Amino acid sequence: MANKVIKTEAEWRAQLTPEQFAVTRKKATERPYTGEYEHTTAPGTYRCVACGQELFASEAKFDSGCGWPSFTAPITGPAVAEETDRAHGMVRTEVLCSRCDSHLGHVFPDGPGPTGLRYCINSVALKLDPRKK
DSSP states (O other): OOOOOOOOHHHHHHHSOHHHHHHHHHOOOOOTTOSTTTTOOOOEEEEETTTOOEEEEGGGEEOOSSSSOEESSOSSGGGEEEEEEOGGGSOEEEEEETTTOOEEEEEESOOOTTTOOEEEEOGGGEEEEEOOO
């Protein structure tokens, strides 16, 4: 993993759109079925919108029907960090960018093989780097 990216709230606000800031820095959630990458099937690498770290490969993306882009696994183990999230009266596993601590979404144990996991990620927290043909 590359060095940690640490910025002030003012620096993040200057870099990110208001929606990106709300999701990545304040742990908001975009509305389901509205995200740019919900139905994207283009090959490439999904990066953190805040710091550019590689997070997910398009080959790990699947249509879970949940309203957000879903992946079976991160591109590498260290690409994401996980924390327990007890917000909203439930216990979930939050997924964060390991480089800049941006909130990405949550991971659930109801995905397809080979991992059985569903990384449910906000589109606004991602930037697709398309693979050249």
